[in-house]
Structure formats: structure tokens, C-alpha cells
Amino acid sequence: MEDFILRALAASLGVSVIAGSLGCFVIWKRLSYFSDSISHSALLGVALGLVTGLGINFGLVIVGALFATLIVVLQQKGFWSNDAILGIFSHVALSVGIVVLGFVGDRNIDYFAYLFGDILSINSQDIFWIFSVMVAVVVILVMNWKSLLLLTLNEELARAEGINKVTYELLFMFLIALAVSVSVQIVGVLLITSLLIIPPAIARVYSGSPLSMIFSSVVVSVISVLLGLFSSIQFDIATGPAIVITLGIFFFIAQLIPNKS
Amino acid sequence: MSDALITADNISLHHNGKNILDDVSLKLHPGEFITLIGPNGAGKSSLIKVLLGIIKQDSGQVNHSNNVRLGYTPQSFTANPFIPISVVDFLTLNQKADKDFTDQISELTGIKDLLNSPLKNLSGGELQKVLLARALLNKPNVLILDEPAQNLDVDGQMQLYKLIQEIHQKQKCAVLMVSHDLHRVMKESTQVLCLYHHICCEGPPGSILKDEQFSNLFADQIHELMATYEHHHNHHHEH
Numbered sequence: 335m336e337d338f339i340l341r342a343l344a345a346s347l348g349v350s351v352i353a354g355s356l357g358c359f360v361i362w363k364r365l366s367y368f369s370d371s372i373s374h375s376a377l378l379g380v381a382l383g384l385v386t387g388l389g390i391n392f393g394l395v396i397v398g399a400l401f402a403t404l405i406v407v408l409q410q411k412g413f414w415s416n417d418a419i420l421g422i423f424s425h426v427a428l429s430v431g432i433v434v435l436g437f438v439g440d441r442n443i444d445y446f447a448y449l450f451g452d453i454l455s456i457n458s459q460d461i462f463w464i465f466s467v468m469v470a471v472v473v474i475l476v477m478n479w480k481s482l483l484l485l486t487l488n489e490e491l492a493r494a495e496g497i498n499k500v501t502y503e504l505l506f507m508f509l510i511a512l513a514v515s516v517s518v519q520i521v522g523v524l525l526i527t528s529l530l531i532i533p534p535a536i537a538r539v540y541s542g543s544p545l546s547m548i549f550s551s552v553v554v555s556v557i558s559v560l561l562g563l564f565s566s567i568q569f570d571i572a573t574g575p576a577i578v579i580t581l582g583i584f585f586f587i588a589q590l591i592p593n594k595s
Numbered sequence: 596m597s598d599a600l601i602t603a604d605n606i607s608l609h610h611n612g613k614n615i616l617d618d619v620s621l622k623l624h625p626g627e628f629i630t631l632i633g634p635n636g637a638g639k640s641s642l643i644k645v646l647l648g649i650i651k652q653d654s655g656q657v658n659h660s661n662n663v664r665l666g667y668t669p670q671s672f673t674a675n676p677f678i679p680i681s682v683v684d685f686l687t688l689n690q691k692a693d694k695d696f697t698d699q700i701s702e703l704t705g706i707k708d709l710l711n712s713p714l715k716n717l718s719g720g721e722l723q724k725v726l727l728a729r730a731l732l733n734k735p736n737v738l739i740l741d742e743p744a745q746n747l748d749v750d751g752q753m754q755l756y757k758l759i760q761e762i763h764q765k766q767k768c769a770v771l772m773v774s775h776d777l778h779r780v781m782k783e784s785t786q787v788l789c790l791y792h793h794i795c796c797e798g799p800p801g802s803i804l805k806d807e808q809f810s811n812l813f814a815d816q817i818h819e820l821m822a823t824y825e826h827h828h829n830h831h832h833e834h
Contacts, residue, residue, distance in 0.1 A: 483688060
């Protein structure tokens, strides 16, 4: 097998673990539009990474975390509904990203690769980054599992038991920013949210506990990303859309399974 | 009397320029059963949340004695419906209880048959019992209940109050309960606090009925209550 395909396989595995597990919390917390807004800021992150020389991945995490904090600050004002704030951020972030990237990138910059993913261009440095993020996400989730879950289940009870809401919200947003940073190359800025929410949405149908939902979600994600990857090579179609279509097909098939309560 | 488990001194709380709590003080001693009553919007839940540290008061102090172990059931609890979680997993989440003790508490609260059902399928009454069980798993010596009988039918209310009374007596647990049900309040509390942003009146149930401020706040309910309460009282003496 060619090296670039092996790297693509490794990347698929790592990103599936990250997005599949964090995605469950995105679904539980009803944050799919939130993660969409953050992922739309990713082009700006790419630009920042190129300008500062810090590298694309660091640019993505910094911009993602910054935008997440900004969104939360605006939400606290209570003037606008959440969907209005997220809608504004989502599109402004994308537009600014495209313009800034146009200024700082070289002339032949491949927008299509950033918008819809380019899994076959992944290098070994990217793989190292993806697996570092994977280990970080898994360790953070395991260590804070009870607090995160109780806070998601019922905020008041969690706070009465001494769980600090703000700390965990910030932690979670940081994790989302990390997830976005590793997903850009796989499915692209425009389709990241589908990698976060479709696998857990499928897993929800036949899961009886939070933990089993996370495991199923990761498994569904691995299978879909691999199938999408192979069909994209086979039929010469863009990888991101191929993966999302595979996920979409699985989602509809899952509706045919008799669901658990 | 022994030292108070929870002490609140001169608590004030404002929100958007409105006084929610105005110079409220209270003490909860071991073995006490304090019922907090007051009209809607009187600041009852806010006071509870200040005592628990969920919201921060603007002035005044809350002290918990070192040996306090809290059990709390929030008002109008709804579990996030998108998380697939069974009752037993919810009970033991973030708790240190072992299996034997969990079984024992489930037996006491009558939720043994519910342990494996999904949390989101429970009725209002079942959910209240599960919340109470979860609070008890912490082996509390202070139980703080915010309108535990809300959304229950009369039968369910009776059962729940009976259970709370039983827990109060058997587990030697101090109770602070918010309630609307004046009849019940009179029967079980050792102390009644009537709150309308400030504490209007406080005292043992018998004496509070005669308080003028109390009568003004609950004028419509009180006539009926006097009748049943007096009746109950006489009944008791005859035996």
C-alpha cells in the first residue's frame, strides 16, 4: 500500500476517536451549531498559522479557542438568541478567513482543500499532531468524565455538588477547538460538524448508557471515514463529501433499526 | 442546643435592581425540620441556592459546620433527554456509594424496580423518589429539599412526605424543606420560616399560625387549615 494511504488510514483512526467521543457531548449539550461556528473560524486559524510561522495546527487551536470565548461572552449579554450569535459568527468568521487567507497565502492556495478536506495530503507531522490530540482528549475526558457528565445531565445538581460550571465549559470549548484543528484536513472547514454529530446521532439509536454511546460513536466514525476514504479513491471524488455522504447513508439506515427506548 | 450545621447571617441578594433576599438569617441544628414557606417569587429557591453555594449572595455569610454532609433535591428537575442513562447509573454518578448501600437506599425509597429503566422515562413522582435516593446516597446529615412534592398527585405527595418524615426520624437527618402545603408543614416541622424577601415570621408551627403577618400572606388558605389542624390536634389528645 502507498505511504499516503497508510497515513490517511492512521489519520482517520485518530480523528474518529477524537470527533466520535467529543461529538457525544456536542449532541448532549445541543452544541452542533456552536461547533459549526468554531469550525468556520478555521480558515482564519490557517491564515494565522501561516503568518506567524507557528504552523497551521497552532493557529487553528488559538483562533478556535478565542472565538469560542468571544461567543460565550456575547451570549452572557442576553441581547440575542444563541442561534443569532452563532449565525453571525459562523459567516463572518468564514468570510474574514477567506479574505485574510487570500492576502497571506500564496497565489495558488488551494481553498477547495481547506473547505472540503484533503486527507491524502496528510504528512507524518500531521499524524503526530493528530495522535497527540487524541491522547490529550482521551485523558482529559477520562479524568473529568463524572463532572462533565453530571454537568451535562443537570447543571443545578452538579453545581450543588461543587462542580465549577465555568471551568468545565472552558475546558470543553478548548477540546472542541482541538477537534476542529485535527478535522480540517480530513473533511474540511465546511463539513467538520458532520464528523462531530452524525456518528453520535447514529450511536444514540442503540445505546443504553453514555459510555456505550461514546464507544459506538467512535466505531461508527472509523467505519464511515474509512469507507468514505476508499470510495473517494475509487470514484475519484472529494474525500470530505464522500465521508459525509457515507455518514448520511448510515444515519438513515440506523432509523430502520428498532431503537432502544 | 448543639452547634448549628448551617448558619446564614444577614444574607442579601439583588438581581436587576430588585431585592430577592433582604437581611435573611437562619440556623439549622441537628435533628431540626425547618420548613420554608412563602408566596411564589418570595425568594425561597434563591435562599436555598445561596445556602448551597450555587449562587453567591451580595452580602452576608453562610457557614457550614465541618461535619456537614449535604443531600439536595432541586426544584423542577429535568434530566437532559439526549443522554441515554439508566436510573442506577444516574444514582451512582459522582457518588462513592457501594452496591449494598445503593440497594438499601433503593429499597427505602421504593425505586428498586426502576433501577434499570432509562432516566428519561420516569414519571414526576418516580423522578422525585430517585432524586431523594441520590441525595441519601451521600449519607447526609442535612437534607435540603426544594418543593419535593411539586407535580405529584395527592397520593404521591402523601407518600413522599411520609418518606421524608421517616428519613428525618430514622437517619437522624436535619431537614430544610421548601413547601407550599401548609397542612403538611404544620404536621411535621419543628420550625417554620415564612419568607417574603425578608423573614416575615418564624417559630414552631403552633405559634406561627397565630402570627398576624403569616395570616395576611396566607389569608385564603388559613381558614381551612385552622379547621383541619385544630381537629387533628384534638384527635391526638383524645388517645
